[in-house]
Amino acid sequence: MKHTISVLLQNKPGVLSRVTGLFSGRGFNIDSLSVAETLEKDVSCLTLVTHGDEAIIEQITKQLHKLIDVIKVTDMAEHDHVEREMAMIRIKAEAGTRAEVLRVIDIFRGKVVDVSPKSYVVEVTGSKSKVQAIIDILRPIGIQEIVKTGALAITRGKKF
Amino acid sequence: MKMKGAQAFVKCLEEQGVEVIFGFPGGAVIDLYDELLNTDKLTHVLVRHEQAAVHAADAYGRVKGEVGVALVTSGPGATNTVTGIASAYCDSIPMVVFTGQVPTMLIGNDAFQEVDIVGITRPVTKHNYLVKKPEDLIPTIREAFHLARSGRPGPVLVDLPKDVIGAMVNYTEPKPIKMRTYKPTYEPHPGQVEKACKAILKAKKPVLYVGGGVINANAAETVTELAKKLDIPVTMTLMGLGGFPGTDPLSMGMLGMHGTYYANMAVANCDLLISVGARFDDRVTGRIDAFAPHAKIIHIDIDPSSISKNVRVDIPIVADCLHAVTAMNAWFDQSKDFSKKAAKDQHKEWHKQIKEWKNRHPLGYVEESDIIKPQFVVQKLHELTKGNAIITTEVGQNQMWAAQFYHFNKPRHFMTSGGLGVMGYGFPAAIGAQMAAPKQTVIDIAGDGSIQMNIQELATARQYKCPVKIAILNNNYLGMVRQWQELFYDKRYAHTPMEVAPDFVKLAEAYGAVGLRAKKPSEVEPVIKEALKTKNTVIMDFVISREEGVYPMVPAGKATTEMLLV
Numbered sequence A: 001m002k003h004t005i006s007v008l009l010q011n012k013p014g015v016l017s018r019v020t021g022l023f024s025g026r027g028f029n030i031d032s033l034s035v036a037e038t039l040e041k042d043v044s045c046l047t048l049v050t051h052g053d054e055a056i057i058e059q060i061t062k063q064l065h066k067l068i069d070v071i072k073v074t075d076m077a078e079h080d081h082v083e084r085e086m087a088m089i090r091i092k093a094e095a096g097t098r099a100e101v102l103r104v105i106d107i108f109r110g111k112v113v114d115v116s117p118k119s120y121v122v123e124v125t126g127s128k129s130k131v132q133a134i135i136d137i138l139r140p141i142g143i144q145e146i147v148k149t150g151a152l153a154i155t156r157g158k159k160f
Numbered sequence B: 001m002k003m004k005g006a007q008a009f010v011k012c013l014e015e016q017g018v019e020v021i022f023g024f025p026g027g028a029v030i031d032l033y034d035e036l037l038n039t040d041k042l043t044h045v046l047v048r049h050e051q052a053a054v055h056a057a058d059a060y061g062r063v064k065g066e067v068g069v070a071l072v073t074s075g076p077g078a079t080n081t082v083t084g085i086a087s088a089y090c091d092s093i094p095m096v097v098f099t100g101q102v103p104t105m106l107i108g109n110d111a112f113q114e115v116d117i118v119g120i121t122r123p124v125t126k127h128n129y130l131v132k133k134p135e136d137l138i139p140t141i142r143e144a145f146h147l148a149r150s151g152r153p154g155p156v157l158v159d160l161p162k163d164v165i166g167a168m169v170n171y172t173e174p175k176p177i178k179m180r181t182y183k184p185t186y187e188p189h190p191g192q193v194e195k196a197c198k199a200i201l202k203a204k205k206p207v208l209y210v211g212g213g214v215i216n217a218n219a220a221e222t223v224t225e226l227a228k229k230l231d232i233p234v235t236m237t238l239m240g241l242g243g244f245p246g247t248d249p250l251s252m253g254m255l256g257m258h259g260t261y262y263a264n265m266a267v268a269n270c271d272l273l274i275s276v277g278a279r280f281d282d283r284v285t286g287r288i289d290a291f292a293p294h295a296k297i298i299h300i301d302i303d304p305s306s307i308s309k310n311v312r313v314d315i316p317i318v319a320d321c322l323h324a325v326t327a328m329n330a331w332f333d334q335s336k337d338f339s340k341k342a343a344k345d346q347h348k349e350w351h352k353q354i355k356e357w358k359n360r361h362p363l364g365y366v367e368e369s370d371i372i373k374p375q376f377v378v379q380k381l382h383e384l385t386k387g388n389a390i391i392t393t394e395v396g397q398n399q400m401w402a403a404q405f406y407h408f409n410k411p412r413h414f415m416t417s418g419g420l421g422v423m424g425y426g427f428p429a430a431i432g433a434q435m436a437a438p439k440q441t442v443i444d445i446a447g448d449g450s451i452q453m454n455i456q457e458l459a460t461a462r463q464y465k466c467p468v469k470i471a472i473l474n475n476n477y478l479g480m481v482r483q484w485q486e487l488f489y490d491k492r493y494a495h496t497p498m499e500v501a502p503d504f505v506k507l508a509e510a511y512g513a514v515g516l517r518a519k520k521p522s523e524v525e526p527v528i529k530e531a532l533k534t535k536n537t538v539i540m541d542f543v544i545s546r547e548e549g550v551y552p553m554v555p556a557g558k559a560t561t562e563m564l565l566v
Helices: A015-026 A054-066 A098-107 A128-142 B005-015 B027-036 B050-064 B082-090 B117-124 B134-149 B162-166 B190-202 B212-216 B220-230 B261-269 B321-334 B340-346 B348-360 B374-384 B397-405 B426-436 B455-463 B479-488 B504-510 B521-533
Strands: A002-010 A032-037 A043-051 A070-075 A081-092 A111-115 A119-126 A143-148 A152-155 B002-004 B020-023 B043-046 B068-072 B095-101 B127-130 B155-161 B168-170 B206-210 B234-236 B251-254 B272-276 B296-301 B315-318 B390-393 B442-447 B469-474 B514-518 B538-543
Touching: A002 A015, A002 A054, A002 A152, A015 A043, A015 A054, A015 B117, A054 A070, A081 A128, A098 A111, A098 A119, A098 A128, A119 A128, A128 A143, B002 B005, B005 B027, B005 B134, B005 B162, B005 B168, B020 B050, B020 B426, B027 B068, B027 B095, B027 B155, B027 B162, B043 B426, B043 B455, B050 B068, B050 B082, B050 B095, B050 B426, B050 B455, B082 B095, B082 B117, B082 B155, B095 B134, B117 B127, B117 B155, B127 B134, B134 B155, B134 B162, B134 B168, B155 B162, B190 B272, B190 B296, B190 B315, B190 B321, B206 B220, B206 B261, B212 B220, B212 B321, B220 B321, B220 B340, B234 B261, B251 B261, B251 B397, B261 B348, B272 B321, B296 B321, B340 B348, B374 B397, B374 B442, B374 B469, B374 B521, B390 B397, B390 B426, B397 B442, B397 B469, B397 B479, B426 B442, B426 B455, B455 B504, B469 B521, B504 B514, B504 B538, B514 B521, B521 B538
Parallel strands: B020 B043, B020 B068, B068 B095, B095 B155, B127 B155, B206 B234, B206 B272, B234 B251, B272 B296, B296 B315, B390 B442, B442 B469, B469 B538, B514 B538
Antiparallel strands: A002 A043, A002 A070, A032 A043, A081 A119, A081 A143, A081 A152, A111 A119, B002 B168
């Protein structure tokens, strides 16, 4: 089963390598991963998507927690949360297709962030399935390049 | 107080209570070595290979119950430590390893003797550090010792660039260490303790399964109290030997692949397994689905990730073994439902059954009049040292015979590379153990194959006047692999005969040590007696039965009840 795990880490060199090394060394899988600094400069937040049965996920969270640089591990499956991915897509956009591309992008609430005579660069955010859906729709028109982030996840509500 | 980084390094070691360090100098750490000449409080032991420094530090720490320390240079010095570090990691041994590093400005430039040792050792250390700034030097060293000795102990590596130890730093007195991310749980949850104790009260066929964590936590006496109070039979892992007295009537010896028949049968038939500081290694469990299939499992471990990693646990207790078992003893002492007599009556049938198993297949071997059996040598060593020696082992048959036939009654008397299984561990470990306990008899039980992996340390033993005794069980084979080849590869002895071996007696003499040899059973006792009264390093070369095997044996991947018995 797919799990999204959020990990707060000390923001130091080599910490990400400890996390990824743990996964490769123990034969766990990383489906996607994204990491950046948080409000606190010396703390990073890493969102990691992985899959496995209950026992594997339990080991993943325990082993992550055991790393000395890890502050907190949250399995998002245990919390009501919001999850997003982002993709930037360079799509062929010539005279005949420009209008159709714009229409699709509009439907998906995407944004054109770069225009050239023969292509657009489109930015789209949403759940994994939504991002996949726009890719599927745009593919027949002619996708030239795609870059995607891993998932980001945050719990709903606020802990005040 | 302003001082040079190297001076601060020495001061930090002293303040951490370090008395002996094992190491090998080189260009990157020359400043540290220079500084070591200025202190009388630290003894440096110059080994002949860096791997030996780490094994020696490992055993030194284990005997003393403290953190072992090794110091080596950058590049090859550092990479040579990896096996020793990995061994200490598998066995949860508290240790700090210092490696030299090229100056910070050269890091990443493929400089001479540069290696990313922090990257290399990341998976085999509890934690590791590269000290990039002089101001981080002292706090890092202190944190490294704190991490090594607290929680689940383990090796910590600190990589020291040459310019950092050459820079000026400000030395301040140590303060208690607070880490935002690291707070091991020592105290057990009282609710879980109660659950465990109630389960013990109900059990008719309980088994106590003692691991190395009991020794690490200094909980041997407390565990013994629990076993005796409740009249529970005890089995130990390789790392747990000495965690409960091996000659006690409740002891069933070791379990697992080369465990006793009765320990394995007891675990397979028990209704409650109480694991204290053991991690359910595959060498213990055999086929997982057939391991303790009828039992409720209580698991006491300081490391939450060990719980339910290999087997499903019914009552987990995350805590230090000493604290947890102390709480259990107290619970029984206060409980109205508990009486010693009732416990004894309740387990009567169970003990009877175990006795029957014991009588059916006791631990033993077939004696022969003209050829030395390795088990006989170990038994004689036990007898002539009255079971009081510190025993180290190499890895293989020698290790298992030592585990089976030297009945350890006290903790911190058996040093072996359990988890990683390092050939070449025993001899440097014996040197480390002897440095920690100069007055005790220290014996390395070795094979002719594994002793050759760190034989160069004879020079170290001689230089520091370590009168360690090496008992080579010499069968001219890599014996354990040969045994597997005999059983599972149709006796195709692919590269296990050691066709050329040194004359160990002459080799000992070449280093200024003493060499003795026994070829017949009648020569065993005189050789051991001679060795024990010799104040020098001694090699005893026991020419043993060539094709002797270690039994019982559970073939890898089988259930522990599917034992081969001689």
